[in-house]
Amino acid sequence: MKRRFSDEQIIGMIKEYEAGVKAQDLCRKYGISDATFYKYKAKFGGMNVSDARQLRALEDENNKLKRMLADAMLDNAALKDLGNKKLLTPDVKRRAVRDVMDRHGLSERRACELADLHRSVFQYRKRGQDDVALRKRLRELANERRRFGYRRLHILLQREGVEVNHKKLFRLYREERLTVRKRGGRKRALGTRRPILVPDRANQRWSLDFVSDAFSDGLRFRVLCIVDDYTREALATVVDRSLSGARMPRELEQLIRQRGQPDMIVSDNGTEMTSHAVLKWSQDTGVNWHYIAPGKPMQNAFVESFNGRLRDECLNEHIFGNLAEARRIIETWRIDYNTERPHTSLGGLAPAVFANLNRAARPASLELRMGSAQQALTVTKSTERNRNGFYT
Template sequence: MKKSRFTETQIISILNEADAGMLVKDICRKHGISDATYYNWKSKYGGMTASDLKKMKDMEQELSQLKKMYADLALENKAMKDLIEKKALRPQERRDVVTFLVNEHSLSISQSCRCAGLSRSAYYKPVVVNTDDILVINALNELVKKHSRWGFWKLFNVLRKKYPWNHKRVYRVYYQMKLNQKRRAKKRLPKRENNPLFVPELPNQVWSADFVSDSLYCGKRFRTFNIIDDCNREAVHIEIDTSLTSRRLISVFEKISLERELPKVLRCDNGPEFLGAEFVSWAEDAGMEIMYIQPGKPNQNAYIERFNRTYRTEVLDLYLFDNLDEVREVTYWWMIEYNEERPHDALEGMTPMEYMMKKQKTLV
């Protein structure tokens, strides 16, 4: 577009000459302009003064700045909508956000840093890799690979026996590796009467027993009959089959009696297997008292219920089994690990075997 020879101030001065009484054709001849140019100026600047022109210029400049600001904010808003992941909190996560905005939305580094809440100096600062935690990472990876369902405190209790790291350092690395287990939310329950469990002082005094049901990969159902010692939480036996009757329970206890002494008390629920006349008669002859819990009160058999949950999360839910032999094989090795390697919070961080040895030393 061709630039005018006259400034806007000069144009307003020329128009004022006409207001003073000078003819239009004389004004055009004097300044070397055409009639069309004069009337175009009059339609655009007619009735304006120099101060009005200055105000209009300021308004145009302010409007231009507002348009530019709106365009930048609209572009940043559109880019931020693509960040659908969790809010970035750590510096490295914010650097990744800045890189994403620069590459995908063509924002400048300054705009991207402002959107991510990160300074430019922090973006350009080289990342320092902390090599002091490599040993912690390797130790945690080794344990988690073997025990994928263990929480932080169980992992830490095992590591504490070999390494001098405190729980704060281990938890920091554990959290950065995103190994946190999903926690079950506590349900609000009405106030109930608390019936404390009878905690035996010696092994083979009170055992707890219960059934767990699951299915193979083909959909075929099977059951497990779990027995633990309430004194040291030792897994005594796990019987696995598609059908477990009262007669089968008798054969299980007779097999156990060949290796160790039977308990004086067996705590169980009111299942038909435990109520069968054949099993009740055999238990009475064997000198084993059956202690039935109240119907609808599984918390009165809390030790075996807690064991069932551990067995389900660490074995049944962790694998897909094709046949019962696979279930028995995995369960056999898991029981050895449970009794000899896995620390228990209720046993002061000791394994069932370690707790039994401690009990035997106190008795001696």
Template structure:
């Protein structure tokens, strides 16, 4: 027969009944037989509940239950702490990382999969899912690493665009997964700057509306390894984001600026506006008179406000971030070659976020990527 469980109230009543029987001169075994328990049970009850009333016995049982619950809670918290300590000290950002850590924790602590998944925030279905690796995974990984090595300042979205242009059937999620798995990353850039707005809410800067509507040009300074400085004249089309020309020289005069613009005007046509800062090469009477004679409006930004010329400043930042800060130029000739190669990549290969991750000059993209 299964053992009968007595409540605290029943135990107290049986002890009182036994006490009355014993007061009549009956022995303990006889009293135990009459109340229906063994001698061992009687002595155990008397030890636990002797001298207690029913309310006190109930309270004692409640305290025992609370004590058991607290012990279980402390044990659970200790186990959770041990699981988190055994896991990776950093953040587990991907399901694959959690999957590996959970397997390691289960082996070392001997806990269940359910408990490990609950503590580390992993769905059990995700933990049990077998990762499927396609046949081209290794080849794609090598290609991503090659592009990341070649274009060190490109993130996984630009790499995805390059792969798609080259014919890979891949989305940014898969590239991001491989990107994180291989530990690839791009260091954080400087924070964005605001624009100069007028009191009426309009922006000082004329916005480009079509190709050859607004050009911008500006200078960037750099040095060769012997410490000698050279300058780079950058000219871009603000609407298409295309870099039209980059002239390199130890010094570039106003006449040389006119010569370079003359070449571009013959090749592309005359723009409606051209924007620049207030540098002496751009504000010189010679160049201003020449531009006015051929019908080009000159737009000068406010002194000390480079954000008004945001397109060319953004281009200069990409040039310095992706090339100038990564290369050591031994000679001026080497600088000209490398800078021109970067200009071609910028126009034909580099995906531009403002253009839907397409290059500024996409007609030459496929041949450039395949070669």
């Protein structure tokens, strides 16, 4: 509240009183009551102007300290209401700021400072977004591809022309409870590792390995997996009750008639791989057969990775009643793996799409445009359909 007289004017009144002017005359002159004059006299009596200024400065400082103490006590009470738990997300901080403002009457600025939240974030209002169609399509793709995580689902949505930020897709993926449960543990190699050499063209190196599973009646069957290490294509998945060493050259000859002869084949030291039939075939054809070190499956990493995907996305998903059913389901999955399934090491392209782009002498970088990939995907489906006689 602004005072009527300054400190200098009040001291001037007191000086006049001390000089002999009566109090009643001073009160009449300045228009104040007797009580007000004597209050001025009690407070400023014996002071000069400099003393009054110092007193005013001390009073202002004292009032400032009182306000600071009151603010600190109020902030302390507000912090206690916020609790000891960290406020991590903006939504949680917004709720905490509103609660503090309602309980303690704090301003928006002070409440945001206590919650470590910028005022622009507090004032932000979410725009209404209709994600119903996106959520529905995400659930449909997740039901079709039960072992795909949100990254591969994101690639599939991009192929359909749905542009969505990967962070938003992950949030929707979590809210829809589509998280894939991990199966089993992962064995990690100890000691030093030497990186495997990656070929730079198709048919430069193939990898072979076996996978086994069982029918519903308990009888076992085996799958011979052949993978091109450059294009990551699954060249063949031969399914039978028994796959001997004499059978392997016949399957390789059939595959070579379709795709051409590789420079090298990599495999482990299984009895089928080291049989006389395989060694004689390798010598007759001139194909260099390389055996990995015993107990070092990471040296045959490409086909081992394919085996893991085959086990996780196909063999564990189905119960096979007989050999014909197993061959049909596994071959259908192989075609889908080559033509549809995104491969992260190929920039999200399917292996056969990448191979077609490479054969057409187009840039085989991981930054290929999705339009070219979609066109190559159509060509790849037609090729696989003609080669195998069916496609589902």
